[in-house]
Amino acid sequence: RHVKFFFPQVTDAETASRAAMYYHSLNRRRSCRYFSSRPVPVEAIRNCCLAASTGPSGAHTQPWTFVVVYDAEIKRQIRLAAEEEEKINYERRMADEWKDDLAHIGTDWQKEFLEVCPCLIVVFKQTYGEKDDGSKQQHYYFEKSVGIATGMLISAINASGLVTLTHTPTPMQFLHRILKRPTNEKPYILLPVGYPSSHAVVPELTRKPLEDIIVEM
Amino acid sequence: RHVKFFFPQVTDAETASRAAMYYHSLNRRRSCRYFSSRPVPVEAIRNCCLAASTGPSGAHTQPWTFVVVYDAEIKRQIRLAAEEEEKINYERRMADEWKDDLAHIGTDWQKEFLEVCPCLIVVFKQTYGEKDDGSKQQHYYFEKSVGIATGMLISAINASGLVTLTHTPTPMQFLHRILKRPTNEKPYILLPVGYPSSHAVVPELTRKPLEDIIVEM
Ligand SMILES: Cc1cc2nc3c(=O)[nH]c(=O)nc-3n(C[C@H](O)[C@H](O)[C@H](O)COP(=O)(O)O)c2cc1C
Ligand SMILES: Cc1cc2nc3c(=O)[nH]c(=O)nc-3n(C[C@H](O)[C@H](O)[C@H](O)COP(=O)(O)O)c2cc1C
Numbered sequence: 001r002h003v004k005f006f007f008p009q010v011t012d013a014e015t016a017s018r019a020a021m022y023y024h025s026l027n028r029r030r031s032c033r034y035f036s037s038r039p040v041p042v043e044a045i046r047n048c049c050l051a052a053s054t055g056p057s058g059a060h061t062q063p064w065t066f067v068v069v070y071d072a073e074i075k076r077q078i079r080l081a082a083e084e085e086e087k088i089n090y091e092r093r094m095a096d097e098w099k100d101d102l103a104h105i106g107t108d109w110q111k112e113f114l115e116v117c118p119c120l121i122v123v124f125k126q127t128y129g130e131k132d133d134g135s136k137q138q139h140y141y142f143e144k145s146v147g148i149a150t151g152m153l154i155s156a157i158n159a160s161g162l163v164t165l166t167h168t169p170t171p172m173q174f175l176h177r178i179l180k181r182p183t184n185e186k187p188y189i190l191l192p193v194g195y196p197s198s199h200a201v202v203p204e205l206t207r208k209p210l211e212d213i214i215v216e217m
Numbered sequence: 218r219h220v221k222f223f224f225p226q227v228t229d230a231e232t233a234s235r236a237a238m239y240y241h242s243l244n245r246r247r248s249c250r251y252f253s254s255r256p257v258p259v260e261a262i263r264n265c266c267l268a269a270s271t272g273p274s275g276a277h278t279q280p281w282t283f284v285v286v287y288d289a290e291i292k293r294q295i296r297l298a299a300e301e302e303e304k305i306n307y308e309r310r311m312a313d314e315w316k317d318d319l320a321h322i323g324t325d326w327q328k329e330f331l332e333v334c335p336c337l338i339v340v341f342k343q344t345y346g347e348k349d350d351g352s353k354q355q356h357y358y359f360e361k362s363v364g365i366a367t368g369m370l371i372s373a374i375n376a377s378g379l380v381t382l383t384h385t386p387t388p389m390q391f392l393h394r395i396l397k398r399p400t401n402e403k404p405y406i407l408l409p410v411g412y413p414s415s416h417a418v419v420p421e422l423t424r425k426p427l428e429d430i431i432v433e434m
Binding site: 027047150203215 | 258260363371
């Protein structure tokens with residue numbers, strides 16, 4: 001069954017002005033690695049996850065789960081496990097080239113922010129699902145679907161006046177274990193969410209100009 | 218070099234209200250398969266791509282290229298090549314289960330909208346890059362980075378009052394060929410962008426409720 005698609009049409013000037021404003025708002029986003037412990041409104045986090053879940057997905061399979069952690073003890077476990085992996089990464093697994101490429105960002109294996117921030121959102125991708133009758137539901141393009149939803153989640157966090165870090169303490173299987181997820185789910189990204197601490201700094205960096213990202217024909 | 222992170226802090230009530238509004242705005246998005254030929258402002262498309270390009274990326278490598286096609290002849294070539302692949306998909310490559318899962322959406326191999334819509338944005342992922350000295354630049358987590366940027370792009374299109382379809386006419390190598398992209402780039406997604414036609418319809422569908430997407434602990 002199909003229904004009429006209602007989408008209010010606006011003038012060209014309005015379209016252009018909205019796009020410019022949206023770019024301006026997203027362009028303020030930075031990855032934050034220094035969080036205040038100030039709590040975040042639970043309703044806001046729910047609405048950010050709901051916003052992400054409106055994303056398109058292959059055959060509308062919605063292959064995502066958002067695990068939201070407020071509990072101090074679980075955050076601590078995640079911090080310790082992440083630091084264990086990251087310590088090995090920085091000391092042995094990462095090639096020198098990778099460490100050189102990260103030098104300007106100034107990261108190391110310590111992830112204090114995972115415990116300080118009020119909330120962690122762990123995005124899981126569902127590699128398959130379950131039909132109503134209990135049989136296996138294929139998930140088409142789940143990798144892309146979850147990537148797109150994660151982009152919407154980060155946009156929603158930014159639009160709400162909150163900050164986050166796109167974090168991948170690799171390998172991330174410990175998230176599956178600590179959060180006791182089912183076998184069809186795999187960790188995709190770990191997002192500490194909150195407000196920046198008063199002494200938060202970010203690496204100075206520039207973004208590519210228009211001519212380096214767009215080709216028009 | 219690091220600089221102070223300036224991010225204006227707002228009240229809890231404001232955070233919650235912004236998140237609710239953002240969810241509301243994204244929740245109006247639907248995939249559109251019936252476009253009007255009404256042109257889109259070039260500035261708006263540029264700002265949507267710029268918005269996407271503000272996304273986070275592994276070691277800030279920004280591994281994306283947005284190819285924007287307005288040219289009628291190139292749109293026609295893309296339509297024909299897409300239909301050629303999709304015809305084989307629907308007739309031979311897709312399992313019956315997949316076709317069953319798509320039945321409620323009502324798609325087939327015909328992709329008239331690729332020619333009717335005023336603009337196509339083809340997102341390419343750069344599997345590696347080039348340093349200033351001409352040597353190879355590794356791109357870390359490029360798949361996730363481009364997925365997240367694509368989510369931001371679709372959000373920006375929606376926020377601008379435009380509509381799109383997340384389209385994957387698989388295999389998508391023809392986009393690489395028709396658009397003459399370099400060997401480090403691979404097509405990630407094809408987005409027809411514009412305004413819906415006056416007779417546009419969408420499949421009636423519901424999105425998962427909060428309790429099916431969020432786990433709080
Ligand atoms: C990675 C990905 C690939 C998709 N590929 C196609 C496609 O090739 N053709 C199509 O008609 N829809 C495609 N879709 C759109 C989905 O069918 C659509 O998002 C889903 O039915 C939910 O509808 P909605 O976007 O209106 O909420 C794709 C979506 C995603 C995320
Ligand atoms: C897929 C992905 C994984 C990332 N992983 C990490 C990470 O594990 N640790 C970290 O500090 N930053 C990580 N980042 C953040 C990038 O370093 C950051 O986005 C980049 O330096 C640009 O800075 P900006 O986000 O402030 O624009 C990741 C980003 C992406 C997209």
